[in-house]
Amino acid sequence: MMDSLSQSGLPFMKMHGAGNDFVVIDSRGRGAVMTPGLARAIGDRNRGVGFDQLAEITTSDSADFGLVFWNSDGSQAGACGNATRCVSDHVMRGLGVDRVTLVTARGTLRAERLADGRVSVNMGPPQRDWREVPLAQAVDTLHLPLAGDPVAIGMGNPHCIRFVPDAEAVDLAGVGPGHERDPLFPQRTNVEFASLIGPDHLRMRVWERGTGITLACGSGACATAVAAHLRGLTGRHVVLEADGGTLEVDWREDGVWLTGPVARVFDGVLSPGFVAAHR
Numbered sequence: 463m464m465d466s467l468s469q470s471g472l473p474f475m476k477m478h479g480a481g482n483d484f485v486v487i488d489s490r491g492r493g494a495v496m497t498p499g500l501a502r503a504i505g506d507r508n509r510g511v512g513f514d515q516l517a518e519i520t521t522s523d524s525a526d527f528g529l530v531f532w533n534s535d536g537s538q539a540g541a542c543g544n545a546t547r548c549v550s551d552h553v554m555r556g557l558g559v560d561r562v563t564l565v566t567a568r569g570t571l572r573a574e575r576l577a578d579g580r581v582s583v584n585m586g587p588p589q590r591d592w593r594e595v596p597l598a599q600a601v602d603t604l605h606l607p608l609a610g611d612p613v614a615i616g617m618g619n620p621h622c623i624r625f626v627p628d629a630e631a632v633d634l635a636g637v638g639p640g641h642e643r644d645p646l647f648p649q650r651t652n653v654e655f656a657s658l659i660g661p662d663h664l665r666m667r668v669w670e671r672g673t674g675i676t677l678a679c680g681s682g683a684c685a686t687a688v689a690a691h692l693r694g695l696t697g698r699h700v701v702l703e704a705d706g707g708t709l710e711v712d713w714r715e716d717g718v719w720l721t722g723p724v725a726r727v728f729d730g731v732l733s734p735g736f737v738a739a740h741r
């Protein structure tokens with residue numbers, strides 16, 4: 463495997479979902495190639511390609527494919543809703559189908575393409591118990607003892623959601639890092655700020671764990687919609703306006719469904735020297 467990489471380099475696709483951008487590596491038919499160092503190097507927007515997350519596609523014997531997610535700081539994430547939608551679209555096109563199953567750290571998920579071209583994924587049920595989010599101690603996850611009275615929801619990854627009068631006015635870089643690394647979150651957390659802009663309609667902005675400000679966050683949209691419903695602000699079907707586009711969340715009996723646009727921007731190849739220098 464390494465011989466082929468050292469000779470021909472490492473092909474990748476650049477994709478995004480509502481502006482949340484990804485490098486996608488297809489490792490089906492070979493062993494996974496990603497390491498924290500290589501992920502950090504590829505994610506560097508000055509010295510590498512740049513991404514919010516990297517998604518590595520793997521072979522699965524129990525689903526159509528497997529998927530592993532890396533943040534740009536080299537940490538792994540248990541969920542990535544927008545990347546899941548983008549990669550599912552790619553795999554569906556390759557298989558000539560309009561629905562697929564995939565295995566992630568969270569278990570087996572289902573994705574499907576809608577008639578309007580958007581892609582939906584069932585992200586599974588929300589995690590509301592403090593131990594599942596996870597949190598460091600037993601607290602009311604609907605009202606955390608932190609600034610801004612946030613809600614904690616897990617979606618295979620942790621989320622801290624604050625409801626504010628105007629999400630546009632939030633200084634994400636000033637407030638986000640403090641929540642991300644608050645000791646109440648032993649695995650750090652993603653941080654969402656949301657305001658109600660209409661019936662079942664939210665404006666949301668996000669500071670992502672291991673990445674920083676992103677234009678959208680799929681698992682974050684799911685967590686925010688669940689938190690809004692639990693707080694009595696919306697129904698179970700919510701439209702969320704992120705900085706990079708519109709996402710829809712539908713909390714159904716079988717799980718939290720995330721729907722939105724997908725785009726494949728360009729394909730590229732990481733040079734053999736780049737891969738060898740950073741693996």
Ligand SMILES: N[C@@H](CCC[C@H](N)C(=O)O)C(=O)O
Binds near residue numbers: 539545673679680
């Ligand atoms: N942008 C993703 C979330 C990616 C992982 C997150 N930064 C984490 O560390 O949990 C999404 O669309 O869900």
